[in-house]
Structures are given as C-alpha cells and as structure tokens.
Amino acid sequence: MTEERVGPADDTDALTGVFLFRVPEEAWWWSDDMCRLLGYDSDETPADDAMLDRHVHPDDREGIRRVWDRGLRTGTPFSTYYRLLTRDGQERHAVLVGDGRVDDDSVVVLRGFVVDVTEPVQRHAQESADVDIARARASQEDVDVARGVLMALYGVHEDVAFRVLRRHSQQTNVKLRTVARAVVEATPTPPGEGQHDLHLRIAQALYPED
CATH class of the missing domain: 3.30.450.20 (PAS domain)
Known part of the structure; x- marks a missing residue:
C-alpha cells in the first residue's frame, strides 16, 4: 500500500x-x-x-x-x-x-x-481559555467601575464598596458581576435628568424590587 x-x-x-x-x-x-x-x-x-x-x-x-x-x-x-x-x-x-x-x-x-488531532484540540482549548479570560476581565472591569461609583456616591473606602456589592449579590442570589453591571448601566445620567438622581438610579439597581 x-x-x-x-x-x-x-x-x-x-x-x-x-x-x-x-x-x-x-x-x-x-x-x-x-x-x-x-x-x-x-x-x-x-x-x-x-x-x-x-x-x-x-x-x-x-x-x-x-x-x-x-x-x-x-x-x-x-x-x-x-x-x-x-x-x-x-x-x-x-x-x-x-x-x-x-x-x-x-x-x-x-x-x-x-x-x-493534538493541534486542533489544543487550539480549541486555548481559544476557550481566551474567551473565559476575556469574560473574566470584562466582569472585573464592571466590578471595579461599580465599586468606584459606590465609593464616590457614599464616600466609603474601596473595601467597603466591594463588600456592599458582594452583600447585595448574596442577599438577592444574583451573581456579583450582574449586580455590578446593573450599577454601571445605571450610572450615566440620561438626557433631561439631573445629576442628583444618581443616588435614586443606583438604589434602584441595588434594590430592584423596592
């Protein structure tokens, strides 16, 4: 042959x-x-x-x-x-x-x-790892921004701000990155609204059922 x-x-x-x-x-x-x-x-x-x-x-x-x-x-x-x-x-x-x-x-x-099939298996594993890393980085960015928002809004240390986010995550059984993302999305002031409404928007993000 x-x-x-x-x-x-x-x-x-x-x-x-x-x-x-x-x-x-x-x-x-x-x-x-x-x-x-x-x-x-x-x-x-x-x-x-x-x-x-x-x-x-x-x-x-x-x-x-x-x-x-x-x-x-x-x-x-x-x-x-x-x-x-x-x-x-x-x-x-x-x-x-x-x-x-x-x-x-x-x-x-x-x-x-x-x-x-070593090469495609390793390539797929690397691509999956890269995606997971990118997602983790994006999630961490949201957490960092949300922590900064709470630090500025409440005048607290970064550790306290993070503990507030984590506590809301545990209490509502919502992932930390989801809570952080809600805070980040609520931060920009919509057209026509005053900056003083930031506290209300953040409160609504942290307490969506209230």
Missing part, C-alpha cells in the same frame, strides 16, 4: 496512521505514519496488540478495548477519541476510526485510521 504524505516526515501534527488487522491470523500491518505517530522508525517496531495497548493512555484503554471488541464482533464502523502516548512519553490527542470486512458472517479484517 502506498501513502501520500502531507508535510515533512517528522511533522507529527499532520500524521494520520493507517492500520490493518487480519483476524484469523492475528496479524497486524501498520503504515509508516502509524509508526512515526508512535515515535518509531518503520523498521524498528513490531505491530501487535501489546504495542498498541502500550501507547494508549491507561485511563483510555478500557474504552479502546470496548470499541475494538465491538468491531471484532460486528464489523460495523467504529470510532473513539483517546490519548495516545508516544515512545518518549509525550501525550497526544487522537481519534481512532475503522470498520471491518465480513466474510461468511465472520469479521476477517479490521482496518482504519488513527488521526492525530
């Missing part, structure tokens, strides 16, 4: 390994990319059950075995996500997809791919 490679030979980020298991003979065949994905040269690693199991994260081995056993029984398409361990102990993210060839109601071959 010939392979079409994309990218340099040592670029594991782009690797998609191919495997084939002949059930009656219990014989494996791995592509060169499969070997590289596990951290081996193609001529130095035996392809067998033990080798494959050794390169699956211990917490994911049961799931891999369950999917594999179902494939052996039925030959129907299967897939699973798991953490792959390379020869030098690096942890990568992979997806195993495959199916079986059935002959006389018996599965005679399992074949499929191991796709390295």
Whole structure:
C-alpha cells in the first residue's frame, strides 16, 4: 500500500496512521505514519496488540478495548477519541476510526485510521481559555467601575464598596458581576435628568424590587 504524505516526515501534527488487522491470523500491518505517530522508525517496531495497548493512555484503554471488541464482533464502523502516548512519553490527542470486512458472517479484517488531532484540540482549548479570560476581565472591569461609583456616591473606602456589592449579590442570589453591571448601566445620567438622581438610579439597581 502506498501513502501520500502531507508535510515533512517528522511533522507529527499532520500524521494520520493507517492500520490493518487480519483476524484469523492475528496479524497486524501498520503504515509508516502509524509508526512515526508512535515515535518509531518503520523498521524498528513490531505491530501487535501489546504495542498498541502500550501507547494508549491507561485511563483510555478500557474504552479502546470496548470499541475494538465491538468491531471484532460486528464489523460495523467504529470510532473513539483517546490519548495516545508516544515512545518518549509525550501525550497526544487522537481519534481512532475503522470498520471491518465480513466474510461468511465472520469479521476477517479490521482496518482504519488513527488521526492525530493534538493541534486542533489544543487550539480549541486555548481559544476557550481566551474567551473565559476575556469574560473574566470584562466582569472585573464592571466590578471595579461599580465599586468606584459606590465609593464616590457614599464616600466609603474601596473595601467597603466591594463588600456592599458582594452583600447585595448574596442577599438577592444574583451573581456579583450582574449586580455590578446593573450599577454601571445605571450610572450615566440620561438626557433631561439631573445629576442628583444618581443616588435614586443606583438604589434602584441595588434594590430592584423596592
């Protein structure tokens, strides 16, 4: 079987390994990319059950075995996500997809791919983290502004102003950032209203039911 490679030979980020298991003979065949994905040269690693199991994260081995056993029984398409361990102990993210060839109601071959998805998984995790950080920063900005408003309005220390916000949050069972946002939104003086109405607007934000 010939392979079409994309990218340099040592670029594991782009690797998609191919495997084939002949059930009656219990014989494996791995592509060169499969070997590289596990951290081996193609001529130095035996392809067998033990080798494959050794390169699956211990917490994911049961799931891999369950999917594999179902494939052996039925030959129907299967897939699973798991953490792959390379020869030098690096942890990568992979997806195993495959199916079986059935002959006389018996599965005679399992074949499929191991796709390295480390880069997109890490990119998604970073993007999610960036979003969470941005939200946290925005929330903190609202809290800081609201605290400043209460400090100016009531003439209190920043710690006291924060404790007022937190107390209202606890008492009303409303998240602190939501209380702070309400104070921030109530602060600007609407056209036609006097600045002296600020106290009333803040009170309404803190005590919306009164």
